[in-house]
Amino acid sequence: MLKDMFLEAARSRLTGREEAIRQTVRAYLDSYRTGDLEGRLSLFAPDATFEDPIGSDPIHGHDGLRAFWTAATGLKIQMNLEMLAVNGSEAAFVFNASIAAGDDVAKIRVIETLLVDEAGLIVRLRAHFDDTLIG
Secondary structure, three states: OOHHHHHHHHHHHOOOOHHHHHHHHHHHHHHHHHHHHHHHHEEEEEEEEEEEOEOOOOOHHHHHHHHHOOOOOEEEEEEEEEEOOOOEEEEEEEEEEEEEEEOOEEEEEEEEEEEOOOOEEEEEEEEEEHHHEEO
């Protein structure tokens, strides 16, 4: 009965955009595996901001995003989605990142939140992780 109450409340807030936002999150994470920088960039609004992690200077717009991601071109990056929740035009998701430079590997558990605009483009992406999530 309690479960039904929560399900009903969650379903009453559905906007019809949830699956499109889930697809955006999956495409974003998959673009790291494939190395598709332009595909990743196409998911973002031209004036998007990205904080990686929160507390660092925000990265602004396509030029800033391209420069940020180009700096990591030599790294092998794998993202594995663990959980994803979508409410309205926002998503929160947890993934495990494996970042390798040859034999040197870092593993980071990351929590990210994003906001999409009416066109479904990411306008704000924020990464949450600290030293307790890095191995």
